[in-house]
Amino acid sequence: GVRADPGRPLCRKAKDLRKEHRLKKKQKRQQLSQPKALEKFINEYLPDSPLLHFEVRLVPVNDDDPQFRATYEQLAVLYACYQMAVRGDSPAECNESEAETPTDGPEVGYGSFHQQYWLDGHxxxxxxxxxxxxxxxxxxxxxxxxxxxLSLGSYSALRSVAFTRHLQKQSPKLCYYYLGFYIHSCPKMRYKGQYQPSDLLCPETYVFVPIESCIPSLEQTHYARFNQEPDAGNEHGTLLGQLGGSVLILHGLDILPYAQKQKGSNDETEVEQYASLMGQVCAERILLYRA
Structure with missing residues (x-):
């Protein structure tokens, strides 16, 4: 025709097209390499129309809770099945705490709970x-x-981290996820150190230290002081009277210092021993349950 067809794209050099293609690939790789939020990572693997229905329920470990009562038989059967198949327990070993509502804590309250993972009603x-x-x-x-x-142990740990982040929005001080004891000499327990960032509690000063700094010491000996500050941990062994009643207890629906507990308590000796073993730092972080 007389002039170029306006509906067709402009002609471009092959060199420019290759350059644009490489740039797009580079941008895509950079997007894939960016770290994802844990919540987004979990939700990406839950399709809109799954073949099976999956959900996680948080149920208080409480005989008065209707959900706990309704699922107790399933829990007992599942627990026995797991203990015998995975832990090698006998049937006789598989025989069969309550949550409290705080005033300034998360909506679900403090205490023991079950995170139940349901798949198609089971x-x-x-x-x-x-x-x-x-x-x-x-x-x-x-x-x-x-x-x-399915590596449910790893998946449940990720879900618990996401759950902790959710609770922190309700109670800002609730910001840590605790995996329990780390035993470096036990291969079954070492997996806990794979989650990053990860800290170990110094057994003498009760200060958390990055695990990378602790591993060299644990390679040499089964017991080590992780915190190398010479003056740290002097409060360990402090008695109840010196703590000023700062031992925190879970009593009724409230968290309160032991000194404010109801009069007439006959467990002062026991609580004093607890305080002397825990030290002030831990006594102010952990709840001692008292009815």
Whole structure:
């Protein structure tokens, strides 16, 4: 025709097209390399129309709770199945705490809970957790052996981290996830150090130290002081009277110092021994349950 067709794209050099293609690939790689928020990572693997229905429920470990009562038989069967298949327990060993509502804590309250993992109406795994003033503590996880290939231990840890972040929005001081004891000489316990960032509690000063600094010492000996500051930890061994009643207890629906507990208590000796073993730092972070 007389002039170029306006509907067709402009002609471009092959060199420019290759350059643009390389730039787009580079930008795509950079996007993929960016770290994702944990919540986004979890939700990406939950399609809009799944073949199976999956959900996680948080249920108080409380005989008065209707959800706990309704699922107790399933929990007992699943626990026995897990203990015998994975832990090697006998049937006789698989025989069969309550949550409190704080005034300034998370909506679900403090105490022991079950994170129930449901798949198409059946409980396939249960994570036992404690919700404490500054952390969510994992106590135990058991699951149906048929789902062992899904790495439910790692998945439940990620869900618990996301759950901790959710609770922190309600109670800012609740900001840590506690995986329990780390035993460097036990291969089954070393996996806890794979989650980053990760800290170990110094057994003498009760100060958390990055695990990278602790590993060299644990390679040399089974016991080590991680915090190298010479004056740290002097408060360890302080008695109840010197603590000024700062031992925190879970009493009724409230968290309060032991000194404010009801008069007539006959457990002062026991609590004093507890305070002397815990030290002031831990006594102010952990709740001692008293009815």
């Amino acid at each position: 409980i396939v795994a249960v994570g036992v957790v404690d919700i404490l003033p500054i952390c969510v503590s994992s106590i135990y996880l058991y699951y149906h052996p048929d789902f062992a290939s």
